[in-house]
Amino acid sequence: MRGVPELRAAILERRLAGDSVGFVPTMGVLHEGQLSLVRRASAENGCVVVSSFVNPAEFPTLDESSPMRRDEQRDLALLERDGASLVFLPEVTTLYPPDDLTRVSVEGLTRQLEGASRPGHLDGLTTVMLKMLNLVGPASVYLGQRHAQQIVILRRMMRDLFMNIELVICPTIREADGLALSSANASLSIEERHAATCIFAALNAARAAYNSGERSAEVLRARMTELIAAESMARPDYVSVADAASLVELARVTGPALALVAVWIGPTRLTDNMPLAWDVA
Known part of the structure; x- marks a missing residue:
């Protein structure tokens, strides 16, 4: 479904039937990591709403050749198989009408790491997520640990705005060699795909060093940087x-x-990221 009234009516019907509502936000071009979120949401809720939306406020230069462009029929078949109840595929003008003026920012948290490298990206994330959460009204929203900074930001936004929504964090799904599943992986050549294994190797080395007693963050950063720099195709x-x-x-x-x-x-x-001193259940 693409319209807001249609979405709200369908969710209300399920809620009146006694179903709890779980929400899985995606950008389409689904992979096993996202589908694992849908399956968990389906196991824990009577109604699972999945959104498929490439947010121009996060990706303003995305072109038609991007691997993040949606293959809707493929995605819909996978979502039906894995337990999605409702799929929301809004047009850009639905979420960002011409007279839209509001933007949401979590001060500080949207300015570092991804925010420093991609100015405006995380403000686009918080804005569209608040819109989606207001439309869906879920009891719980499901995100993968790979998006650690987004999780921290959304948790703070929901706390500050008194949003009674559970944030369910699911483990990162990885290939056999450790590379985190991502739609961006489709852009890698065979040689680049092999080079990308340095990312997991670096994170794993940091965690191994921590588990062996290393507590200096400078030493851990240096170890990761060393392993990434050793790969000629990585920067x-x-x-x-x-x-x-x-x-x-x-x-x-x-x-x-x-x-x-x-x-x-x-x-x-x-x-990518790796928890130190804790694990994602």
């Missing part, structure tokens, strides 16, 4: 060891923390 954008709740860069790891990286592999930018 780090940022390498971070940050507090898991605030994303503030750490000097020492004394509590829950994240190792986060953004790496250019040829012309493709990939992001």
Whole structure:
């Protein structure tokens, strides 16, 4: 469905029937990582709403050849198979009408890491997510740990705005060699795909060092940078060891923390992260 009245009517019908509503936001071109969120939402809710929307406020230069362009019929078949109840495929003008003036920003959190590398990107995320959450009105929303900064930002936004929605975090789904599933992976050549394994190797090395007793964030960052730099096709954008709740860069790891990286592999930018001192259930 593409219209707001249609979506709201369908959700209201399910809610009146006693179904809890789970929400999985996507940009389409679904892979196993996103589908795992749909399956978990289906196991925990009577009604699962999935959105498929490429947000121009996050990706203003996306062109028709991008791997993030939607293949709707393929996606709909996969979503039906894996338990989606309703699929929302809005047009840009539905969510951003010509007279739209409102933008949402979580001060500080949307300016670092991804926000520093891609100005405006995370404000676009918070804006469209607040719109979607207001439209769907879910009891719970499902996100993958690969989007760690988005999770931190959305958790803070929902807390600050008194939104009674559970944020369910699911483990990152990876290929056998550790590469996190992402629609961006489709842009990699065979050689680039092999080079991209340095990302997981770097994160895994940081976690192994932490598990062996290393607590200096500088040492952990240096180890990750070293492994990424050893791959000739890789160029780090940022390498971070940050507090898991605030994303503030750490000097020492004394509590829950994240190792986060953004790496250019040829012309493709990939992001990933690894929890330190905790695990995603």
